[in-house]
Amino acid sequence: MSITEFFIKNPKLTNSIMILICFLGFFTFKGLPRQSMPDVDFGQMTIETSYPGSSPVDVEIKVTDLIEDELEVLEGLDEINSVSIENKSVINVKINPNLPTFKQEKIKTDIRNAIDRVTKMPKEVKDKPLVEEKTSSNEPVMEVSIAADGVFDEDFLRRVAKKFEDDLRLIQGVGKIHKVGYRQKEVRILVNLEKMNQEHVSFKELVEAIHARNVKESGGVLQSGTDEKKVITFAEFQKPEDVGDCVIRSNFSGKQLRVKDVALVRNSFHDKAVLPKINGLKSINVIVKRKPGFDMISLSEEVHNLVDSYQDIFKDRNVKISVLVDYSHYVSNLLNITKNNAFMGLVLLLATLFLFLNFQTALWVALGVPVAVFGAFIMFPFFGLSVNQVVLIAIIIALGLVVDDAVVVAENINRYQQEGLSSKEAAIKGSKEMFAPLFVAILTTIMYFASLYFMTGIMGKFVFSIPTVIILMLCFSFFESFTILPCHLAHVKASAIRPMKGWMLKCIAIYASTLRFFLRNKMVFLLVFMIGFGLLTSFFVKKARFVMFPTIDSDILYVSLETEVGDSKETTLRKVQKVEKIVAKIPKSALSGFKLEVGHHNAASSNGASTNHDYWALITIFLHPAQERSIKSEAIMNGLEKDFKDLKGFSLLEVEPNREGPPVGAPVTVKLICDDISVCETFEKKILKTLREKEGVYQVDTTNRYGAKEILLHLDEIKMAQMGLTAQDVADTVKFAYQGFEATTLRRDGEEISFRVRLNDDQRGKEAMLKQLSLRNREGRLVPLSAIAKQSYVEEKESIDHYGGKRSLTITALVDETKITGGEVNKEIRNLYQEDIEKTPGVSMTFGGEEKESQKSLKRFFQSFLFGLIIIYLILMILLDSYVQPFLILSVVPIGLMGVLIAFYLHGLPMSFLGLVGTLGMLGVLVNDSLIMVSQLNSAKKKHRKMDIDILSEAAKLRFRPIVLTSVTTVVGLMPTTYGFGGYEPFLVPMVLSMSWGLVFATVGTLYVVPILYSFQK
Known part of the structure; x- marks a missing residue:
C-alpha cells in the first residue's frame, strides 16, 4: 500500500495533520521576529579615532598612518579605505567576502x-579608537524628536532626553541609543587676553593651576592599634563655579591672582558635531536601535507607548515629544500589502480554478497553499529565519511553484474522474501517475534554487534565506500534493463531478489542430520562430538596462546642502531656513514630516558619524507610504528642484531619493589612487567636467576639496632657542x-563635566589677537608670539583619503535612472580615461560603489544560474536516461527570458537584482511544465511504440489544461502584487513582474516548441 492510499483510507488522520500543520505554523509565525532585512554581517568594520584640535594632515600622519601600517600586514582583507x-580619523575595512564565516570572525579579532x-598615539587622543561592525541588525527602529516648542531651554531638553534614554533602556530588545544634538556639559574659562597679559599669566600656567586645584586622591591607610582609616586628599571643585576662585599665584604679602581676575567662567556645552531641527524647531533626536533577533514591530509599539506617556507628562512644559520616523512602519506596511495582495491573489486563484475545475477540486487545490506556507513557518526557528523583506520575496516566488504542484496533481485526478473512474480510483491512479514527473520537477527546482547558496559577498548573504524558504515550502507542498490533496479529492461525491467545460474543449481542440499544423510544417515553423x-x-537586449536596486516612488527624500566654505553652523542654519520653508510647502497629504541636520549631508549616515563640516546640511523628508498619497515622490522632487533654482548662496542644493536594498554605494564611484596627488587632480578635473555635462547625472562630488584659508605660522628657530x-x-x-584645552574634569549626577580654557x-574671532598671544619661557618670562613667528595664508584640504594605504581621491555622482544608469556612465568614463591613466606612472583608477557590487553580484548570480542549469541537466539526464531530452525541457528558458526583457521594456523599468531573482522563480515553473509535457510524450511513445503527428498532438493536448492552468493561476495570483490591487509596494514589483510576464511568453514555448522539437527525435 502506497503512502497516498494510506492517507486516502484515513481521512480523519489526514485532516488532523492538515489542521495541526496550519495551527502550529500560525502560532510559530506569530512568535517570529519581524524586521526589515535579515540579520546580515556585511563583513565591514569602521575604526573611528578622535584627535581634538588637529588638522587633516596631522590626523593622517599621527593617527591614520599608524593604524593602517598595522592593518596592512593582516591577511584576508579585501579593502582598506x-x-x-x-579632529577625526575614519578607517573602513572590508573583509574578503569569499572567506568562510569562522575565518572572517578570526580576522575581526586580528x-x-x-x-x-x-601605542604611539598623540597625547590628545585620550580615548581608544572606536571599532564598530557593520551589520543589518544594527538598523534603527525609530527616531524620536524632543523639540523646544517655544523658548529653547537646552539644559531642560537634555534632562528630558537623558531620562527618556534611561527609560528606553528598560525596554527589552532596545540596543544602541544615539542622541543627535545632545551636548555634554562644559565649563568654559573664557580668557581675556589683555587682562592675562597685564598680569603676566600664560595659558599653560592657567591650565596647570586649574588642574592642580581639582584633586580627590587616596593617600593610603592610617593604621592604629585599634582601627585603620583611609587618608584622602580632597580639593575637588564642589560646583563648576568654584573654578573662578582657583588661585593662579600668590605672594608672601597675601595678594592673590585668581582665575576670575583674568577670565570669565561660564556654564556651557560642547560644540555640536550636528545641529538638528525638526519641522523648524530646535531639538534633540533620539535614534533607537534594536538588538539582533528582536521583533521590530513589537519594539516599536513599546517605544510608541513610552512616547505617549512622555507627551502627557510634558504637554504643559513647552516640549514637543513626537515620533519623527518609525522604520518599523515600513515593515508592517510591507506585511500588510503582502497579506492583502496574497488574499486577493488567493481569491483570483480560486476564481480561475473554478473556471477550469469543479468547485470542490478548486477549493482543495487552493487550501494546499496555506498548508505549504504554514508548514514552512514551523521550520523557520530551526533555520534562524525571521519575517523580513527577503523572506517575503521567497514566499511570493514559492507560491507560484506550490500552486503548480497541486494543480498538476488535481487536474490529472479530475481528468480521470471525468473519464468515469470513481473518485477513490481516480485519486490513486492520478496521483501515482504524476508522482515520478513531479518528484523530478521538485528535485530539479530544489537543486536550482540551492545554487544560490554558492553566491558570496553582501548579496550572497542577503539572498541566503531565499532558497531555504523555497525548499521548505516545496517539500511541504510535495507532501500535501500526494497525501492530503488526494485524500480530499478521493472523497468528492460523484454528483459533484462535472464534465469538462465546453469552452475548454474548444480551446483544447484549437490547440491540437494548430499543433498538428505546425508539426506538418515544423521546419518552416522553427525557421520563422528562430528568426522572430x-x-x-537583439532589440530588447540592446534596450535593456540594469540597476541593482532601482528607486521607485521612495517614501524618503534627502536634500543635500552646502553653503560657503568657512560658514559656521549658525550661519549655515540661518541660510538653510529658506530651504526649510520650501520643504514645508509640500502638501500635507504627502508630507509626514522633515528634519534638518546642520554639520553633514551624509544621507546614509544620519547620525553624522562620517564626514562633518559646519557649512554642510541635510534635510530628510519623510513622505506618507506610496499607497496613501496621490503624489509620486518623483513629482515632489521635480517641484523642489524647480523652487530651489532661484535660491542663492548655496554651492550644493540637490534632492535625491532613498535607495532600497543593502548598502552598495553611489551609482558612480570613481577612485583615483596616486603617488602624487597633483597628477590625480589633472584627471579629476577632466572626469568632473565629463560628469557635470552628462544628462541624467547629478550631485557630482569629489573628496578632493579645499577648506577655508588657514594661517600658517613660520617659526624662527634661532630666536626660539635664544628665548x-x-x-x-x-x-x-x-x-x-583657539581650540581650547581641557584643564580638568568633574563628575556630577552621572555626567562628566569638562573645564575648557580658551x-x-x-577675541577668538579677531585675527589680530593672534599677535598678542604670549608664551612663558623656561625662565618664567612672557615672550610675545610675534617675536618668534611670522604668519602666512594657505588653503588646506578638508580631508585626505587613502585607498590601500596610498593617497587617493573619490569622485561620486547620482543618476536619473529614467535617463541613464550608473553602469553606462562608468563605461563612458572607463573608455575616455582608462588608457591615459594606465600610461601615467604612479596613477591608477578603480570603480567602486554600486558599479563594483553590481559586477560582483551579476557575476556570482550568473555563475549560480549556470551551475543550477548544469545540475538540472545532469538530474534530468540520469532520470530520463537521455542526453537530448533535458535540452528539450530547457528549451523554454530562452523564451521565458525574452518575455522578462519585453515586460521590463514595456513597463519602462530597468532590470534589477530582484528582477533576476523573480526570473529564477519563473524558470522553476517553466521547467516543471516542460518536464510534465515531455513525460506525457514519453508515456505516449512507450504506449504506442511509435510517435507520429496524431499520437504526439493527442498526447500533448492532455497536458494543455494543466500547463495553461498552472501558468494562468500563477500569473493571476501575482497580479495584485504586480499592479498594487491590495497596496502598491515598489520594492517587490520587479520580481513579480519578471515571474508573471516570463510565464506568459514561455507557456507558448512549452505548448508548441517542446512538442515540435520532440518530434525530431528518432
Whole structure:
C-alpha cells in the first residue's frame, strides 16, 4: 500500500495533520521576529579615532598612518579605505567576502588586536579608537524628536532626553541609543587676553593651576592599634563655579591672582558635531536601535507607548515629544500589502480554478497553499529565519511553484474522474501517475534554487534565506500534493463531478489542430520562430538596462546642502531656513514630516558619524507610504528642484531619493589612487567636467576639496632657542587659545563635566589677537608670539583619503535612472580615461560603489544560474536516461527570458537584482511544465511504440489544461502584487513582474516548441 492510499483510507488522520500543520505554523509565525532585512554581517568594520584640535594632515600622519601600517600586514582583507578630516580619523575595512564565516570572525579579532598594538598615539587622543561592525541588525527602529516648542531651554531638553534614554533602556530588545544634538556639559574659562597679559599669566600656567586645584586622591591607610582609616586628599571643585576662585599665584604679602581676575567662567556645552531641527524647531533626536533577533514591530509599539506617556507628562512644559520616523512602519506596511495582495491573489486563484475545475477540486487545490506556507513557518526557528523583506520575496516566488504542484496533481485526478473512474480510483491512479514527473520537477527546482547558496559577498548573504524558504515550502507542498490533496479529492461525491467545460474543449481542440499544423510544417515553423526570436531578443537586449536596486516612488527624500566654505553652523542654519520653508510647502497629504541636520549631508549616515563640516546640511523628508498619497515622490522632487533654482548662496542644493536594498554605494564611484596627488587632480578635473555635462547625472562630488584659508605660522628657530622656547610651546599656546584645552574634569549626577580654557568668543574671532598671544619661557618670562613667528595664508584640504594605504581621491555622482544608469556612465568614463591613466606612472583608477557590487553580484548570480542549469541537466539526464531530452525541457528558458526583457521594456523599468531573482522563480515553473509535457510524450511513445503527428498532438493536448492552468493561476495570483490591487509596494514589483510576464511568453514555448522539437527525435 502506497503512502497516498494510506492517507486516502484515513481521512480523519489526514485532516488532523492538515489542521495541526496550519495551527502550529500560525502560532510559530506569530512568535517570529519581524524586521526589515535579515540579520546580515556585511563583513565591514569602521575604526573611528578622535584627535581634538588637529588638522587633516596631522590626523593622517599621527593617527591614520599608524593604524593602517598595522592593518596592512593582516591577511584576508579585501579593502582598506580611510579619510582623515579635522579632529577625526575614519578607517573602513572590508573583509574578503569569499572567506568562510569562522575565518572572517578570526580576522575581526586580528583587526582589534592590530589596533591595540598602536601605542604611539598623540597625547590628545585620550580615548581608544572606536571599532564598530557593520551589520543589518544594527538598523534603527525609530527616531524620536524632543523639540523646544517655544523658548529653547537646552539644559531642560537634555534632562528630558537623558531620562527618556534611561527609560528606553528598560525596554527589552532596545540596543544602541544615539542622541543627535545632545551636548555634554562644559565649563568654559573664557580668557581675556589683555587682562592675562597685564598680569603676566600664560595659558599653560592657567591650565596647570586649574588642574592642580581639582584633586580627590587616596593617600593610603592610617593604621592604629585599634582601627585603620583611609587618608584622602580632597580639593575637588564642589560646583563648576568654584573654578573662578582657583588661585593662579600668590605672594608672601597675601595678594592673590585668581582665575576670575583674568577670565570669565561660564556654564556651557560642547560644540555640536550636528545641529538638528525638526519641522523648524530646535531639538534633540533620539535614534533607537534594536538588538539582533528582536521583533521590530513589537519594539516599536513599546517605544510608541513610552512616547505617549512622555507627551502627557510634558504637554504643559513647552516640549514637543513626537515620533519623527518609525522604520518599523515600513515593515508592517510591507506585511500588510503582502497579506492583502496574497488574499486577493488567493481569491483570483480560486476564481480561475473554478473556471477550469469543479468547485470542490478548486477549493482543495487552493487550501494546499496555506498548508505549504504554514508548514514552512514551523521550520523557520530551526533555520534562524525571521519575517523580513527577503523572506517575503521567497514566499511570493514559492507560491507560484506550490500552486503548480497541486494543480498538476488535481487536474490529472479530475481528468480521470471525468473519464468515469470513481473518485477513490481516480485519486490513486492520478496521483501515482504524476508522482515520478513531479518528484523530478521538485528535485530539479530544489537543486536550482540551492545554487544560490554558492553566491558570496553582501548579496550572497542577503539572498541566503531565499532558497531555504523555497525548499521548505516545496517539500511541504510535495507532501500535501500526494497525501492530503488526494485524500480530499478521493472523497468528492460523484454528483459533484462535472464534465469538462465546453469552452475548454474548444480551446483544447484549437490547440491540437494548430499543433498538428505546425508539426506538418515544423521546419518552416522553427525557421520563422528562430528568426522572430532572434530579432526580438537583439532589440530588447540592446534596450535593456540594469540597476541593482532601482528607486521607485521612495517614501524618503534627502536634500543635500552646502553653503560657503568657512560658514559656521549658525550661519549655515540661518541660510538653510529658506530651504526649510520650501520643504514645508509640500502638501500635507504627502508630507509626514522633515528634519534638518546642520554639520553633514551624509544621507546614509544620519547620525553624522562620517564626514562633518559646519557649512554642510541635510534635510530628510519623510513622505506618507506610496499607497496613501496621490503624489509620486518623483513629482515632489521635480517641484523642489524647480523652487530651489532661484535660491542663492548655496554651492550644493540637490534632492535625491532613498535607495532600497543593502548598502552598495553611489551609482558612480570613481577612485583615483596616486603617488602624487597633483597628477590625480589633472584627471579629476577632466572626469568632473565629463560628469557635470552628462544628462541624467547629478550631485557630482569629489573628496578632493579645499577648506577655508588657514594661517600658517613660520617659526624662527634661532630666536626660539635664544628665548628658551620650543615649537611644542608655540603649538600648545595656540591650541589653548583657539581650540581650547581641557584643564580638568568633574563628575556630577552621572555626567562628566569638562573645564575648557580658551580665548573668549569676541577675541577668538579677531585675527589680530593672534599677535598678542604670549608664551612663558623656561625662565618664567612672557615672550610675545610675534617675536618668534611670522604668519602666512594657505588653503588646506578638508580631508585626505587613502585607498590601500596610498593617497587617493573619490569622485561620486547620482543618476536619473529614467535617463541613464550608473553602469553606462562608468563605461563612458572607463573608455575616455582608462588608457591615459594606465600610461601615467604612479596613477591608477578603480570603480567602486554600486558599479563594483553590481559586477560582483551579476557575476556570482550568473555563475549560480549556470551551475543550477548544469545540475538540472545532469538530474534530468540520469532520470530520463537521455542526453537530448533535458535540452528539450530547457528549451523554454530562452523564451521565458525574452518575455522578462519585453515586460521590463514595456513597463519602462530597468532590470534589477530582484528582477533576476523573480526570473529564477519563473524558470522553476517553466521547467516543471516542460518536464510534465515531455513525460506525457514519453508515456505516449512507450504506449504506442511509435510517435507520429496524431499520437504526439493527442498526447500533448492532455497536458494543455494543466500547463495553461498552472501558468494562468500563477500569473493571476501575482497580479495584485504586480499592479498594487491590495497596496502598491515598489520594492517587490520587479520580481513579480519578471515571474508573471516570463510565464506568459514561455507557456507558448512549452505548448508548441517542446512538442515540435520532440518530434525530431528518432
